Amino acid sequence: MSNQIPLSAPDITQREIDAVVDVLRTPTLTCGPVLAELEKVCARMAGRRNGIAVSSGTAALHCIAMAAGLGPGDEVITTPMSFVASTNCILYTGARPVFVDINAQTLNLDPARLEAAISPKTRAIVVVEAFGHPGGIEEIEQIAQRHELLLIEDSCQSLGAKVHGRPLGSFGRASCFSFYPNKQVTAGEGGMIVTDDDRFDAVCRMLRNHGRDGNAWLAHQRLGYNYRMSELNAALALAQLSRFDEIVAKRRQAAHTYFELLIDNRYLILPTIDGDTTMSWYVFGVRLNDLFEPGDRDEVIRLLRCDGIGCSNYFPPIHLQPYIVEQIGTRQGDLPVCERIAERTLVLPFFTQITQGQIQRVCESLDKAIEKVLMGPSAGRAQAL
Ligand SMILES: Cc1ncc(COP(=O)(O)O)c(C=O)c1O
Structure with missing residues (x-):
């Protein structure tokens, strides 16, 4: 067996395979009943x-941004600590993203900094639950309500997570999930918009x-897109969702094992999860502490990859x-918290079927990589550590 441990791997069982094959035996490969069921679930x-x-x-984000009527002249507040799609959906409409720095513990938009960024042109906030963490979402919802701003919740990394028992995906005018293969639930490719607003x-x-x-079929009310999901993709996602509790339990166990093995590592900052948060665990991210130089993280990544x-x-x-x-004219130094954290953060192998033995090997390899970096040429701070 290969000694390589991937960053991510889909968890496909016979149930998923059967569900997709069942669709192939029907005449309806798109816009059918499986899609409708997935939407309901x-x-x-x-x-x-x-x-x-x-x-x-x-x-999903593009549709939401368009349904929100965003366009040139509008400003939309968002986070710099995300996958680019959460900003791109703003740019697609011609609106301007306004980045607000993040909270160092949650890695999400910092509610304490948000109001200072609101201008007469601000129309909306695109909030992201980075790494599936809900931190700040409740405060941000209140700020959006107070200022009558439209809240768009990018829950692409947080399907099934909750805060104070409330599901992520339930905040703001509309929210969305991603079913990309590295997510908790995959459709191969796919996304989902959820909203209470019937016009949206x-x-x-x-x-x-x-x-x-x-x-x-041939009457078109407005300029649209082909953003449909096929019945095959929907069947895959629906079969995954039928095992959702099992999937999340395994991911929680994997996160728990990482915590156990890394908690005493004094060089690392681990995710902070409050008691009121229920994670569904998208990835496991760790941060080298501030005594490390920018660039050390890249060397740790290089050494880990060399070790498979x-x-x-x-x-x-x-x-x-x-x-x-x-396009926007942003510069290094504009968002110092995000920049400091981003250059020290790395995500480790994390997927539903990862074994305890694999996690152990990752942690041992990480220990060795950190030791090596500490001994390296730019390691003048080794004594300080
Ligand atoms: C926060 C966030 N938003 C949007 C997306 C885009 O999702 P997709 O890859 O399904 O287009 C992702 C995907 O990783 C994401 O992590």
Whole structure:
């Protein structure tokens, strides 16, 4: 057996395979009953009235941003610590993203900094639960309500998570999930919009299906897209969801094992999870403490990869991505908390079927990599540590 441990791996059982094959035996490969059932299940999980399945989390965000009527001249507050799609959906509409720094514990938009960024042009907030962590979402919902701003919740990493018993995906006007293969639940590719707003529901349904309104196949009410999800993808996601409790239990166990093995490592900062939070565990991210130099994290990643351990630098700050710098004019130093944390954070192998033995090997390899970095040429701070 290979000694490689991937960063992520889908968890596909015979149930998923059977579900997809069953669809192949029917005449309906798209826009069918499996999709409708998936929409119902996801809406119920998020405590929402409507679910609209689409081809990706990015498509979901795009539909929501358009249904919100965002456009040129609007400002939308968002986080720099995310996958780029949460900002791209703002840019797609011609609106301008306004980045607000993050809270160092939750890694999410810092509610304490948010109000200072609100201007007369602010129309909306795109909030992201980074690494599936809900921190700050309740305060941000209140700020949005107080200022009459539209709240869009990007829950692409947090399907099934809760705060104070309330599901993520239930905040704001509309929320969305991603079913990309590294997520808790995959459809191969896919996304889901959930909302209580029937107008949003109707607009998003039109947008995903070439602007069609209802079943009139060649009548197009507005400019739309092909953001449909096929019945095959829907069947895969639905079969995964039928095992959701088992999937989340395994991911919790994996996170628990990482905590147990890393808690005494004085060089690492582990995720902070409050008692009121129920995680569904998207990834397991750790941070080198502030005594490490920028660049040390990249060396740790390099050493882990050389040892066959999949890991990554989630997330490089969005405001420093070249096209954002060019378009928005953001610069290094604009969001110091995010920048400091992002350059020291790495995510470790994390997937539903990861074994205790694999986690042990990852942690041993991480210990060795950190020791090696401490002994390295730029390790003047070794004594300080
Ligand atoms: C926070 C966030 N938003 C949006 C997306 C986009 O989802 P998709 O890859 O399904 O388009 C992702 C995907 O990783 C994500 O993590």
